[in-house]
Amino acid sequence: MNIELTREYVAELQALIEAKDEKSALRMMENLHPADIAEIYNELQIEEARYLYLLLDPETASDVLVEMEEDDREQFLKVLPPEVIASQFIYHMDSDDAADVIGDLSEDKKQEVLLHIDDVEQAGHIVDLLSYDEDTAGGLMAKELIQVNENWGVTTCLREMRKQAEEIDEIYYIYVVDDDNKLKGILSLKALLLASSDTLIRDIYDSDLQSVSTDTPSDQVAQIMEKYDLVVLPVVDSIGRLMGRITIDDVVDVIRDEAEKDYQMASGISEDVETTDSPIRLSRARLPWLIIGLLGGIFVAAVIGRFENDLKINPEMAFFIPLIGAMAGNVGIQSSAIIVQGLASNSLGLESTFRKLSKEFLVALMNGLILSTLLFVYNFFLSDSLALTYTVSISLFVVIIFAALFGTLIPLVLNKVKFDPALATGPFITTMNDIMGLVIYFMMGRILYDVMI
Amino acid sequence: MNIELTREYVAELQALIEAKDEKSALRMMENLHPADIAEIYNELQIEEARYLYLLLDPETASDVLVEMEEDDREQFLKVLPPEVIASQFIYHMDSDDAADVIGDLSEDKKQEVLLHIDDVEQAGHIVDLLSYDEDTAGGLMAKELIQVNENWGVTTCLREMRKQAEEIDEIYYIYVVDDDNKLKGILSLKALLLASSDTLIRDIYDSDLQSVSTDTPSDQVAQIMEKYDLVVLPVVDSIGRLMGRITIDDVVDVIRDEAEKDYQMASGISEDVETTDSPIRLSRARLPWLIIGLLGGIFVAAVIGRFENDLKINPEMAFFIPLIGAMAGNVGIQSSAIIVQGLASNSLGLESTFRKLSKEFLVALMNGLILSTLLFVYNFFLSDSLALTYTVSISLFVVIIFAALFGTLIPLVLNKVKFDPALATGPFITTMNDIMGLVIYFMMGRILYDVMI
Numbered sequence: 001m002n003i004e005l006t007r008e009y010v011a012e013l014q015a016l017i018e019a020k021d022e023k024s025a026l027r028m029m030e031n032l033h034p035a036d037i038a039e040i041y042n043e044l045q046i047e048e049a050r051y052l053y054l055l056l057d058p059e060t061a062s063d064v065l066v067e068m069e070e071d072d073r074e075q076f077l078k079v080l081p082p083e084v085i086a087s088q089f090i091y092h093m094d095s096d097d098a099a100d101v102i103g104d105l106s107e108d109k110k111q112e113v114l115l116h117i118d119d120v121e122q123a124g125h126i127v128d129l130l131s132y133d134e135d136t137a138g139g140l141m142a143k144e145l146i147q148v149n150e151n152w153g154v155t156t157c158l159r160e161m162r163k164q165a166e167e168i169d170e171i172y173y174i175y176v177v178d179d180d181n182k183l184k185g186i187l188s189l190k191a192l193l194l195a196s197s198d199t200l201i202r203d204i205y206d207s208d209l210q211s212v213s214t215d216t217p218s219d220q221v222a223q224i225m226e227k228y229d230l231v232v233l234p235v236v237d238s239i240g241r242l243m244g245r246i247t248i249d250d251v252v253d254v255i256r257d258e259a260e261k262d263y264q265m266a267s268g269i270s271e272d273v274e275t276t277d278s279p280i281r282l283s284r285a286r287l288p289w290l291i292i293g294l295l296g297g298i299f300v301a302a303v304i305g306r307f308e309n310d311l312k313i314n315p316e317m318a319f320f321i322p323l324i325g326a327m328a329g330n331v332g333i334q335s336s337a338i339i340v341q342g343l344a345s346n347s348l349g350l351e352s353t354f355r356k357l358s359k360e361f362l363v364a365l366m367n368g369l370i371l372s373t374l375l376f377v378y379n380f381f382l383s384d385s386l387a388l389t390y391t392v393s394i395s396l397f398v399v400i401i402f403a404a405l406f407g408t409l410i411p412l413v414l415n416k417v418k419f420d421p422a423l424a425t426g427p428f429i430t431t432m433n434d435i436m437g438l439v440i441y442f443m444m445g446r447i448l449y450d451v452m453i
Numbered sequence: 454m455n456i457e458l459t460r461e462y463v464a465e466l467q468a469l470i471e472a473k474d475e476k477s478a479l480r481m482m483e484n485l486h487p488a489d490i491a492e493i494y495n496e497l498q499i500e501e502a503r504y505l506y507l508l509l510d511p512e513t514a515s516d517v518l519v520e521m522e523e524d525d526r527e528q529f530l531k532v533l534p535p536e537v538i539a540s541q542f543i544y545h546m547d548s549d550d551a552a553d554v555i556g557d558l559s560e561d562k563k564q565e566v567l568l569h570i571d572d573v574e575q576a577g578h579i580v581d582l583l584s585y586d587e588d589t590a591g592g593l594m595a596k597e598l599i600q601v602n603e604n605w606g607v608t609t610c611l612r613e614m615r616k617q618a619e620e621i622d623e624i625y626y627i628y629v630v631d632d633d634n635k636l637k638g639i640l641s642l643k644a645l646l647l648a649s650s651d652t653l654i655r656d657i658y659d660s661d662l663q664s665v666s667t668d669t670p671s672d673q674v675a676q677i678m679e680k681y682d683l684v685v686l687p688v689v690d691s692i693g694r695l696m697g698r699i700t701i702d703d704v705v706d707v708i709r710d711e712a713e714k715d716y717q718m719a720s721g722i723s724e725d726v727e728t729t730d731s732p733i734r735l736s737r738a739r740l741p742w743l744i745i746g747l748l749g750g751i752f753v754a755a756v757i758g759r760f761e762n763d764l765k766i767n768p769e770m771a772f773f774i775p776l777i778g779a780m781a782g783n784v785g786i787q788s789s790a791i792i793v794q795g796l797a798s799n800s801l802g803l804e805s806t807f808r809k810l811s812k813e814f815l816v817a818l819m820n821g822l823i824l825s826t827l828l829f830v831y832n833f834f835l836s837d838s839l840a841l842t843y844t845v846s847i848s849l850f851v852v853i854i855f856a857a858l859f860g861t862l863i864p865l866v867l868n869k870v871k872f873d874p875a876l877a878t879g880p881f882i883t884t885m886n887d888i889m890g891l892v893i894y895f896m897m898g899r900i901l902y903d904v905m906i
Contacts, residue, residue, distance in 0.1 A: 031661070035680050158646070165643045189642060190618045193611070208484070226709070227488045229702035231684055248701050249682035252708065256679070259712030260794060266719055267790030267878065268783050274795060276804065279815040286787045287820055293783045294824050297776025298831060304772045311768040318764050318771035319757045322778045322887055323750025329779075330721050330746045330883075334739045337720030341713060342727060351729065362732040367740055371747050378751060425720065430783075434775055 005036070010043045017048045026055050034063035041068065042276060046075055062092035065101060074104060082109055086116030095122065096142035096250070099129035129244075137221050138214035140251070141235045141244035147175045150184050150202040154195050157187075173232050175242055176205040183234055183242040185209055211236050214243055221246060222254045223346045262344055265422035266337065268293070289426055296431025300325075303435055307442040310449070316385055317445055320392045321438065327371070327396060328403045328437030329430040335360055335407025336424040343411065343421050357408055364404035372397040387445075387452040394448070395441040402440070403433045458489070463496045470501045479508050487516035494521065495729060499528055515545035518554060527557060535562060539569030548575065549595035549703065552582035582697075590674050591667035593704070594688045594697035600628045603637050603655040607648050610640075626685050628695055629658040636687055636695040638662055664689050667696055674699060675707045676799045715797055718875035719790065721746070742879055749884025753778075756888055760895040763902070769838055770898055773845045774891065780824070780849060781856045781890030782883040788813055788860025789877040796864065796874050810861055817857035825850040840898075840905040847901070848894040855893070856886045 009028075016025040029037055029052070037060070041049040053061060053076070065073060077085060090098045090113065102110055110130075117123040125143040132138025146164045148157045161174065174187040185207035195204050211234045212221055225233055225248060233246045261272070268289035273282055304311075304321070311317055339356075351359075372393040379389035410429060411421035462481075469478040482490055482505070490513070494502040506514060506529065518526060530538060543551045543566065555563055563583075570576040578596040585591025599617045601610045614627065627640040638660035648657050664687045665674055678686055678701055686699045714725070721742035726735055757764075757774070764770055792809075804812075825846040832842035863882060864874035 033663075033681055035682075162646050165646050193615050193618050210486075226702075226705055227492075228486055229488075231701060248684060248705070249679075252679055252701070252705060255705065255708060256712070256798065259709070259716065260798075263712065263716050263719065263794060264790065266716065267786045269787055269790060273791065279812050279819070282791075282812070283816045283819045286784075286816070287823065289787070290780065290783060290820060290824055291827070293779055294776070294827060297773070297779055298828070300775045300779075301772035304775070305769070308768055308772075311764070311771050315761055315764040315768060315771075316758070318768075318774060319754035319761075320750070321771065321774045322753045322757070322891065323747070325775045325778065326746055326750055326753075326782075326883065326887065327743065329782075330743060331739075333720045334722055334742070337717065337722060338726065338735075341716060345709065345713075359732050359735070363736045363739070366732070366736045367743060370740065371743055374744070374747060375751070430779065434779065438775065 005039055005043075010040065013040065013052075014044065014048060017044075017051055022055055025052060029056075034060060035067045037064045038067035038069075041072065050076065050079075058088045059092045062089045065089055066093060066097040070104060073101065077101075077105065077109075082112035083116045086113045087118070090117055090122075090126075091119070094142050094144055095125040095129055095244075096140070098122070099126050102126060103130055103134070132214060135218045136214065137212045137216040137218065137233075137235045137246060138243070140218055140221060140246045140254070141214070142247070143244045145175055145234075145242075145245045146173075147177050147242060148187065148201055150176050150178055150200075150205065152201050153197070154192065154199050154201070154204075155197050157192070157201055173245075175234055175245070176201055177242050181242055182240045183209075183211060183236050186234075209234070212246075213238065218251075218254050219258055219344075222251045222258065225251050226255070227346075258344060262340055262422045262425075265420070266333070266340075266425040268426050292426075292428060293431060296434065300431070300434055300438060303438060304442070307446075310442060310446060314385070314388070314445070314449060316383075316388055317391070317442070320388075320441070323375075323392070324395060324399055324437045324441045325434045328399045328433035331364065331367070331400050331403040332407035332429045332433040333425055335364075335404045336411045336421075336429060339408055339411040340421050340425055343415055353409075353412055356412070357405060360404045360408040361401065364401045367404075368397040368400035371400065387449045390452065391441070391445045391448045395437075395444045398440050398444070399433075399437040402436055406433065406436070458492055458496070463493065466493065466505075467497065467501060470497075470504055475508055478505060482509075487513060488520045490517045491520035491522075494525065503529065503532075511541045512545045515542045518542055519546060519550040523557060526554065530554075530558065530562075535565035536569045539566045540571070543570055543575075543579075544572070547595050547597055548578040548582055549593070549697075551575070552579050552592075555579060556583055556587070585667055588671045589667065590665045590669040590671065590686075590688045590699060591696070593671055593674060593699045593707070594667070595700070596697045598628055598687075598695075598698045599626075600630050600695060601640065601654055603629050603631055603653075603658065605654050606650070607645065607652050607654070607657075608650050610645070610654055626698075628687055628698070629654055630695050634695055635693045636662075636664060636689050639687075662687070665699075666691065671704075671707050672711060672797075675704045675711070678704050679708065680799075711797060715793055715875045715878075718873070719786070719793075719878040721879050745879075745881060746884060749887065753884070753887055753891060756891060757895070760899075763895060763898060767838070767841070767898070767902060769836075769841050770844070770895070773841075773894070776828075776845070777848060777852055777890045777894045778887040781852045781886035784817065784820070784853050784856040785860035785882045785886040786878055788817075788857045789864045789874075789882060792861055792864040793874050793878055796868055806862075806865055809865075810858060813857045813861045814854065817854045820857075821850040821853035824853065840902045843905065844894070844898045844901045848890075848897045851893050851897070852886075852890040855889055859886065859889070 013025060013028055016028065053064065056064065065076070068076065090102065093101065102113055105113060114123055114127065117126070129138070129141070129143065146161055148160060152160070174189070174192065176184045176187050178184050185205040186209045187201060187205045191204045210224060210228055210230060212224060214235055214237055221233065224230070231248050234242060235244045235246060237243050264272070269285050270288045273285045375396055376389060376393040379392060383389050407424070407429065411424040414424055415421040466478060466481055469481065506517065509517065518529070521529070543555065546554065555566055558566060567576055567580065570579070582591070582594070582596065599614055601613060605613070627642070627645065629637045629640050631637050638658040639662045640654060640658045644657045663677060663681055663683060665677060667688055667690055674686065677683070684701045687695060688697045688699060690696050717725070722738050723741045726738045828849055829842060829846040832845060836842050860877070860882065864877040867877055868874040
């Protein structure tokens with residue numbers, strides 16, 4: 001059921017909570033998907049949400065917990081005793097979700113919750129998963145999967161699958177392993193449906209499959225699943241034993257997060273924030289970049305200060321300061337954004353850095369020529385100063401070329417030395433280009449005014 | 454098999470093509486995934502790629518075609534006769550891929566290819582799919598799916614599934630329909646595996662499922678699949694009949710494209726480009742924004758021109774022009790980026806516009822206060838002019854508040870009037886904020902210099 005969350009709905013629910021009308025409140029949430037309930041919680045006070053939460057049956061409650069945002073979940077779990085978390089919530093979760101939830105707890109509470117998990121197999125799975133870095137395939141994978149031995153027949157296989165299936169919500173693929181648990185291939189449900197009952201698995205499985213190792217970084221996992229259009233990806237250890245599987249829905253989150261991070265970086269926001277966060281948090285996420293911008297601006301002021309005399313004689317030079325600065329920034333960001341995006345989606349291809357720079361140079365040459373000419377025509381007819389006309393247009397041309405080259409080179413260099421290339425698209429490069437642009441502008445002005453007047 | 458594409462590999466392949474050594478070339482591509490082959494093609498000249506392409510068996514060739522980028526594909530198909538496209542390539546494709554490929558052809562060629570498809574059912578599917586808008590659920594869906602009637606028993610169901618499965622690569626879900634083909638629910642493979650053979654489908658299917666209509670916009674499809682962690686989503690027509698299904702891999706592309714588009718918009722790039730595109734195309738994608746930036750810069754120059762006298766008397770006012778402009782731009786982009794992102798991921802929540810603005814106002818107040826104070830301290834100790842010190846700091850404070858409010862309001866308004874809110878994050882808002890900021894700065898200067906000197 002698709003539900004449109006409205007302010008009226010939330011208000012009604014709040015009234016019911018106020019009146020402690022458990023039955024009506026529960027009825028309002030009936031048939032809602034856990035993701036919808038988690039979304040409603042975002043709109044409520046924490047006490048209201050907690051009240052509703054404890055009304056839900058444990059299975060729904062667990063699902064809602066998984067769907068909640070991390071910081072909300074922390075708030076939620078803080079007041080619950082470890083044995084309740086273990087027996088009521090963790091019990092109903094898949095291993096990967098359980099590991100995510102437990103991983104966010106404090107070290108002490110984590111241990112206590114783990115000790116209260118009755119199902120030893122599940123506890124073992126969770127401990128295994130917690131040992132992997134969050135940003136690797138190991139941190140993304142779940143342990144639940146259907147696996148069959150290559151030496152089984154179709155009938156044994158179906159019987160064993162029935163046993164395993166009871167623990168698993170969705171079956172997408174059946175993994176085929178050998179006696180050492182090493183991953184041999186994949187068995188499609190189609191092949192299983194079409195096979196006669198006395199066929200051996202080894203004769204119908206497909207050995208051509210993608211897999212990743214537990215320590216493959218998560219952005220690489222995302223790239224592989226995206227490129228090969230995979231819905232599930234098996235994860236193996238260093239000697240090829242099947243350890244778990246990653247499903248696409250977890251990877252969609254990685255893709256979304258990655259894209260949002262680059263976008264926020266380009267917009268000068270340094271933490272993962274949303275409009276619904278508190279003003280303090282929103283302010284903190286933006287202040288670092290603004291302070292860098294401020295320092296850059298102060299530095300630029302000092303640079304222009306060196307040209308105070310030029311400005312005194314030719315105050316009209318000041319008119320085009322913003323234009324030069326803005327164009328330098330715009331061109332730089334355009335050039336670096338395309339590199340950052342290429343790095344993120346792994347689509348840079350095999351072009352060498354030199355070829356990339358040559359191409360950028362060519363693009364900058366064309367754009368620079370067009371833009372400087374436009375500006376020249378404008379100033380030629382409308383400005384009183386021919387010296388200014390020449391200074392502005394020639395500087396713009398030079399600045400565009402420099403900004404394009406810097407914009408291309410800097411993210412590539414950052415990436416080479418293992419920094420986040422997206423740093424290049426923030427206020428950092430804008431400020432740097434501002435300074436470079438204005439120095440070129442004023443130097444050019446000094447020369448041309450000397451020559452022409 | 455995962456393959457790392459290297460320059461050596463491509464060079465070797467090119468040498469084999471040059472030597473017309475078909476066998477060795479084919480051996481080099483053996484075991485490669487079609488997506489990898491498509492990637493190799495990106496690195497080759499079009500004639501080289503076409504040579505390799507015609508060596509492949511039709512099924513692999515079809516898959517490669519589907520994986521190729523749109524413009525490459527167009528180049529490829531241009532020289533092939535319609536009957537070859539129909540019988541060799543389209544024949545092996547799923548209906549959604551086939552519709553995508555055919556949809557890109559010219560109107561004439563499209564008709565001819567359709568006429569050459571021998572399988573009437575497939576041709577019908579493709580024609581159906583072509584009738585939907587590309588950016589809707591209808592345009593994303595495929596017709597191939599497994600459907601069973603609610604009145605069947607498990608044995609009938611398995612027999613019918615075997616029949617249908619021959620045409621379908623992957624089975625994720627089984628859809629349950631009634632006698633009118635109306636979608637009733639979903640049958641999990643797990644339920645089917647666990648059921649005894651005399652059970653009726655109507656007793657084991659799950660009627661609680663998400664579906665979308667053929668005209669649901671694709672970004673909404675992506676949001677639904679992301680929110681509910683779906684791998685496949687059924688599509689129904691206006692009276693609830695099952696029309697097709699959308700798989701997550703197609704939606705991952707939508708999510709990626711959406712994120713890239715917003716990112717490129719924020720970076721001032723107006724077309725979907727990649728580093729591997731030609732310089733002309735790269736230049737064309739950037740020029741529009743640069744011209745807007747240039748016009749903005751010219752306008753700013755005219756605005757500052759109105760304050761030429763002030764500048765003549767107090768040339769030091771020019772020093773802080775870039776700082777004011779840059780801070781106005783940065784704050785504006787920060788504010789609008791967070792709104793654009795919230796709109797894209799549908800995570801704005803239920804906060805009213807007024808509440809959002811109040812919050813932004815609060816954030817701007819805090820940040821403005823901190824930044825203006827920092828700047829005041831710097832200038833107080835290092836600048837000769839107290840009037841300048843006050844002018845710069847007070848202007849900065851006012852500018853930050855205005856920029857934050859504009860930055861929040863503009864994408865919301867754009868969205869309301871059905872424009873792309875991401876427009877707000879490009880050079881447009883930067884330029885607007887530049888102008889607003891400098892007018893405030895010079896007006897403030899006029900007042901304060903008058904008062905203080």
